[in-house]
Amino acid sequence: MRIGVVTSAYHPDVGGVETHCRRLCAALVAAGDRVEVLTQHAAGAEETVDGVLVRRFPLTVAARNYRFSTALWQWLRAHAGRYDVLHAHSYHALAALPAALTNATPLVFTPHYHGTGHSRLRAALHPIYRPVGRRIVARSSRIICVTHAERELLVGHFPEAADRMVVIPNGTDPARAAVPAAEGEPGRGIVCVGRLERYKRVDRVIRAMVHLPADHRLDVVGAGPARDELEQLAGRLGLDAGRVRFHGRLRDAEFAARMAGAAAAVSASAHEAFGMAVADALNAGVPTVASFIPAHRELAVMAGDGVPLWLVNPDDEAALADALRVAAGTPRAAYGRHALPTWSDVVQSTREVYATVAPPVRLIQQSGAGATDR
Structure with a gap:
């Protein structure tokens, strides 16, 4: 055709x-x-x-x-x-x-x-x-x-x-075999992936980092018009490049390496038709925190029982930080332990x-x- x-x-x-x-x-x-x-x-x-x-x-x-x-x-x-x-x-x-x-x-x-x-x-x-x-x-x-x-x-x-x-x-795509980019880096890396628009609410994730132990690191992957204000927010909160890193766009191999070394993933988005970042993280076995929106709730049902997924309200900084702390301390799941379509x-x-x-x-x-x- x-x-x-x-x-x-x-x-x-x-x-x-x-x-x-x-x-x-x-x-x-x-x-x-x-x-x-x-x-x-x-x-x-x-x-x-x-x-x-x-x-x-x-x-x-x-x-x-x-x-x-x-x-x-x-x-x-x-x-x-x-x-x-x-x-x-x-x-x-x-x-x-x-x-x-x-x-x-x-x-x-x-x-x-x-x-x-x-x-x-x-x-x-x-x-x-x-x-x-x-x-x-x-x-x-x-x-x-x-x-x-x-x-x-x-x-x-x-x-x-x-x-x-x-x-x-x-x-979902098969998780690519990769050497973790975080190998040898201190702390637990939390990956936030997506276009940097305000509706993605990456600012909520950055604010939650203040409530997490100093060995937790946020890796922001993506580009977009909100990047400057997000970097400024991290600076005002005293979160230096060791706590919040902005990677911009990554090549496929670099992104796979970053995900391979992640302790957790997060999406605080206010609107999604599906939630690709959440699905990809679950597919790779990465413990994931996501906003409690209809698309993410449906994705949780599709993924089935036992997947490491926590749904929270990102406007509650304490609840978001608690969920991130638990997710980052949870062992990665076996690859493919879900019912998501390919x-x-x-x-x-x-x-x-x-x-x-x-x-x-x-x-x-x-x-x-x-x-x-x-």
Whole structure:
């Protein structure tokens, strides 16, 4: 099957949607599909990543929250017919709009829906944007939600599309074998992974570090607009680089090494459609603390009994610190001790969705020596 995946950003950009798309596309290629990623970037380029052709179209508008590429619109208007299915990602980014409005190719939509914006301005603009979002939802033949919690939120805002929504949870990758990056480093490392936006509430984790013993260290992995204020907060609280370290983006091998040496992981996020960072930590057997939000609660149920996961309210600094102390002192679990789906499971379910919307293949029988054409 020929699949065009439309997303606002792609690897090496870091974020939940970017990670989801990269893993899904690599697994689709491994299953035998032809996949092209159509995305936006500061400069146009084409490259192959994990066997996937990535077409990066130059940004017309480079504003962080409202990235927009006219070239992407033009490409989809002219070339969408080369794909059997378009799969657009993220309600919260403009890239899905040209996939919905510029062509008639069957469309699958994964909204990664949070129901609101992540700043006061974006939250205020969210209801105004909803008619545009409704156009994308209406155009989509199938809508893939990554949790039942996300589906319920989406149905609340777009009830007319309920019968086109399916739930396919994100998968987990096998934990990479790696020499722990923390080998020889003092103390117990707690890893916090994610884009540094305010809604991720990394500030709550930093504040909780004040209540932990001096041998506990926080490793913040990720980039984003909140980094400067988070670094300033750590400084004001007297947490030097030995207690709170900002690593920025890490290469895959470096990240695997950091996770291999972690005593615990944490996500204090206020909004998640799924919770990739939590799932990856549990998959690696890392004791994990997560915010008590619907997506994380559902993830805990999916993971099953016995996984080292503590759900807390990050606004309670003492409770968060207590949970981190317990998690960091808990032995790592055996790899794979959970019931979370793999990306092979995700691809199988996603391809079944594609098959329901893609046009049937027509076989034309030729007489004589001619071979059958597709």
